[in-house]
Amino acid sequence: MRPEFTLHDLLYNSLASDPGKPAVVDGDASYTYEDLERESSALGAALADSGVGRGDRVGVLVEKSWEATVAMLAASRIGAAYVNVNPLFKAPQVEYLAGDCDIRVMIGDTHKLDELSPKTVETAFYRGAKPEGQSARFYVDVEEALRGDGLKRDRRVSESDLGTILYTSGSTGMPKGVATSQRNVVVGAQIVSEYLENTPQDRILSALPLNFDAGMSQFTTSLRAGATLYLLRSRLPGDLLKALRRHEITGVTGVPPLWALLIRGAKSLRENPLTHLRYLANTGGRIPQANLDELRGLLEPSGTRIFLMCDLTEAFRSTYLAPDEIWRSSPEQGNCIGKAIPNTDIMVITKEGEEAAPGESGELVHRGPTVAMGYWGNEEATRKAYRPNPLAPPELLDVERVVYSGDTVKRDEEGYLYFLGREDAMIKNQGYRLSPEEVENLLLGSGLVHEACAFGVENPAVGQDVIAVISLRNGAEEGAVDRVREHVIKNGPPYMVPRKILVRDELPKTGSGKIDRKGISSAYANG
């Protein structure tokens, strides 16, 4: 066994123990750990030939596929950071991201590359036919690159290097990138594979997008365990059920809406239980109690254990509630998010900066080896969230940094944490954490909107619905709202499109003249 410092160290260990074992299954094609080694070496060499240096960023704009998994390892082996791009992003978000972290090479599906403005990146590796657009100055065929000779040797890479940037919704109106080190990625994989008890016998379903911290985690944990990862792109219940059965999946991780879809297949699950499914893990929001009860009823009798996880992109992973403790989360007792993941401390810090007593509310502060490096290129946000450990002894002069999550929580006498709310206005929609400013920015971008206010309204099926209240610019004509909606659909991912867009003559303001989001959202909630 090699020591685990980098993502590709995880590959080498699994390769050494069973090179012919299937690592990734994409549709009807199955790829071994040997294939993963060979093709990531070839792609790494081609990236290096295109000028990707240690520390440079490589964008991955291909849909979840064999090539997408190879791309992450290829970047890692030459000391570059991979940036998995949300496949639902439209051109404005992709172009912003490419500029924000200065993508050196974008590996993309041809149709996605062709949506981008000319010269968005210097070099693009395309999957599919040769692009017709001018999104890059130089084009390389991915298929050809994968057949290349490969690296003579890997570059020198350390665990302190930037491993990946995970983009989440930002309050400046555009996505912000969480800079995550090789160490964060590797330790995250160690922690999660340890408590999920992953082994080489596991057949893990990848049902979440790879740009999502929790989605990437299925790949890294499977890689570390020497297990087999099955890629699922569809999120329709029929495909989900068929994948679970056909591949005899042993572990699946998803977000609450996915379980709502799975429950649709209740009849089929009762008649033909998923006896191979060892665990189901939820992340990205709370499962509505009725759905959780039904899921337990359908899956627990045939031996599936249910883990409720709580992620924090700023620290990759944060807390989880173990299967035997699941009863602690209920409408009566509150939203129990469990305890810290292994090798991690969760502190509850009051406004005064002290540790809260049991039952007292405070901010969830995360300490441990998954605390990320900060927000890429955003000093203000980094200083706000990544702060010195408030409980460290004063003798430690250069104090370690911890993450202030913005979540308000409390701890009970036994040490279990309960989620109470958030200090900011983040909307939780379909497993995405969405900043209202990003929705407002998109609405204003239509050129027809004078003022915009977006907020979330509880809807158990999706978490929260996005609702927008706008005032129109002078001279906006009949049908303007339809055109605003059309603009939003064309320029933003589907989860950012408001469920309702309401028009007012003017939006209420607070004393300081800002749009009164709280007032507007509670007025809406009260009808």
Place this chain on the structure above:
Amino acid sequence: MVPENGDARSAIRGWLQENVTGGRDVPNDEALIDNGVMTSLQTVELVVFLEDTFGIVVEDEEFDEENFGSVEAIARLVESKAA
């Protein structure tokens, strides 16, 4: 009013225009899921609409990308059930 089977395509396109695309008409062969036109939750809403409008039942195993990949595919599924 229950549309005739021949109207399945236009009924589906009308529903998409109203609920998903913000007024844009979707060609019968456009990829709905691969291109991210529809989210999975919108697909669930579409199934409810189809079941109500055409008096059919979509079975769990039929509710997949093959049957819901395009307007054409969905219309064929509806026609095969209503026939």
